[in-house]
Amino acid sequence: MTAVDEFHHVSANPDNKLGAHLGTLITRDKAHVVAMTGSYFRGDTEAVLSPEDEARFETVTYTYYEQLSGYTYLKTLDIGYFFYSGSYADELLKVLDPTEKTILHIPNVNSRESTKDKHREVEHIIDALGDWQGTDPATGFQLVRRPDGKVLRIADLVDDDPAKRDKVSASLKDPSQKNNRDHVDIIVALGMAKEGFDWIWCEHALTVGYRSSLTEIVQIIGRATRDAKGKTHARFTNLIAEPDASEEAVREAVNDTLKAIAASLLMEQVLTPxxxxxxxxxxxxxxxxxxxxxxxxxxxxxxxxxxxxxxxxxxxxxxxxxxxxxxxxxxxxxxxxxxxxxxxxxxxxxxxxxxxxxxxxxxxxxxxxxxxxxxxxxxxxxxxxxxxxxxxxxxxxxxxxxxxxxxxxxxxxxxxxxxxxxxxxxAMSVKELDIDLIDRINPFSEAYAILAKTMSEESLKEVAAVIEAKKIKLSPEEARDLAKRAVKFKQERGRLPSLTSTDAWEKRMAEGVAFLTRMKQESMNG
Structure with a gap:
């Protein structure tokens, strides 16, 4: 048996080496292949598998709302886009809560938000958090005393000194500290601490600067969505220089982003032209x-x-x-x-x-x-x-x-x-989805913040139903008949049929309900 993790790195493009090796295995037809990925799409829009190879796999989808349902502690995720004018370093502490376990990604040096000096940015952040107390000789973490007396342990992964950065990175990966919530408080990174990075205690993924890659956004969100004792809530914040566009245009763009993120968390294919x-x-x-x-x-x-x-x-x-x-x-x-x-x-x-x-x-x-x-x-x-x-x-x-x-x-x-x-x-493939995932728009600094509705098991189920309804091909009569049977199903089972059920008949009844819901929504919107 061959298992491939982070399967979205595979591509049907013949130049993709991992894809070529996998193709050889599939052609030989001698191995059982298990493919695992947190997002079944690629940022370059290449197909992960050819349709004929994909058809040979049995799909087992474990969506984010099922993940939340199975967690012991973590149940909700909040997403917020905060826009500002001026320097991001002056606004950072308005969104960075030092009491939360946080991964902070500072902006790429080519971005509008960057000051072009990443080391000064990290120094400014540390100074803003409190009084620097030196470096922990065992871990390489920066020690900063907050005004309330608590000492923060900050891992700096931006430092270009390989010896220092490798020491900090090794300390973060120390298996003996995995279940120690107090091992580190804040991680500051630029290109690291994204895909595959595992820190279960992270409550807040705070990213400065616009990210054009949906893959990267979903990977960063994934850093905060690990289950850990006492951690019931997580959030992703994007701090962005205010665009020269109307608030309505930005609101629409954020809503499209949220739809794309939600679709990705539901393992839907999100492609760009x-x-x-x-x-x-x-x-x-x-x-x-x-x-x-x-x-x-x-x-x-x-x-x-x-x-x-x-x-x-x-x-x-x-x-x-x-x-x-x-x-x-x-x-x-x-x-x-x-x-x-x-x-x-x-x-x-x-x-x-x-x-x-x-x-x-x-x-x-x-x-x-x-x-x-x-x-x-x-x-x-x-x-x-x-x-x-x-x-x-x-x-x-x-x-x-x-x-x-x-x-x-x-x-x-x-x-x-x-x-x-x-x-x-x-987000072009999600623009047709009639979903408003924005909860409210609040004043922030000299600009504003757009806050998403909380992503929970229930809200993601609703998004999944809207997405699924777009795919369903039924006549209104068929849908009504299936919906009647779904009502009977609910009377017998105490719940409505599920769109993700492995039982084909239950899924079909759920599709009928989703189709009628979509028809009703479209008629209300004219």
Missing amino acids: KFEFKPKTPANTAQDGFDYGENGYDDSKCNVGFNEQKGTFQIEIKGLTQPKSPEANRICENDLNEVITAFVQDKTAIERGLFDEEMVPEELTQVKMGKIVRDKYPELDEADQEAVRQHAIAAMNFTQQAKKTLLGDGTDAPSNTAFVDGVRQF
Whole structure:
């Protein structure tokens, strides 16, 4: 038997080594394969498995609400988005409660929120929490005395000194301290303490700066959702520089984010559109599976095709430079969102009016984007850096044109929309879900905070029902008949049939109820 954990690292793409090894095992048909993952989707939108390989697995879904139901202590999760103006370090203690066990992820140095000096940021945080008492020689933790006299134990994983950081990391992984709640109080990290990091006592995952990757957000939330004695509640907080967009636009973006997070916790596939850019040449032809519009593929023009099954746009561009090395190819396929996010969050680019013109100014696209690519990927040669720059600009222009089409020709897009647009990119498949997961909007600093409804077993069941209802294909008559049988089922069993039941008939009755609920909601919304 072969067991594969963190299975979302597998990809159906033939270049994925883990996927290739797994494919060999499946082809040999001599091994029993168990695949385990906390989220069945990939940030690069590649399929985890091909449909034919996926069909060979028996699916056992253990959703987050089932997880909460099975926990002894932890029952609820709160999510909040806090927007601010000024420096995040000045606002941090308004959302960081020193009495809660917290993992604090400071912003990426390329983000708008970063001061560009990560070490000073950590020092500022420690100073704000209390008086530094030195370093614990046994663990490497920073010791800070709070005004009430309690000494906080802070693990600094941002320090670049390998000896210091390795000592702290080893102390956090010490198996003898796993059940010791007082071992550490706050962990400060940048790129660490995410996927696979296990600290059961964490009550608060506090992240500074907008994260464009839904995978990363879900992984960070997962750090706080371990069951531990006396821990009945957990929360995820994202502290973000206030976007230059209306409060309503931000509210909509946050709600889409919450829907995507909830869908992910329910093990639903959440995909973003994927762009494939190719040079326009006389040899190009229509590709199988792609729809090129009413007039079909035109040899004389640059064509745009869409493959609905894969969620992929294929776009031809004259004179486009193609990446040569495997790494540059990977970046163009998977990392363009990160490059674009770094670009639109750049203060100079914003001040120059990036989105004010019909086309992005050449100076910005060539000089500024070129510098961002060189700084981010110094290992690439000049030709590959230019290929990445061109692909990033192409993706950004394409999404900008798509947004103008959606907004209408007469609507000017706001200047800093990295947060709002990023959400729209990864949450497109959840926009149709008619769910409002926002509880309230409160004043915060000079801006505001958007607080989600508590995610509990019951609320996540409701989200699951809405998602499932979108998939169900029934006639109203069939649905009503199934709903009548569901009422009888409830009278006999004391509960309604479940959409996640392994019993096919019970699940079918539940689908009838969900379908009718959806019909009623849609009629109320006109």
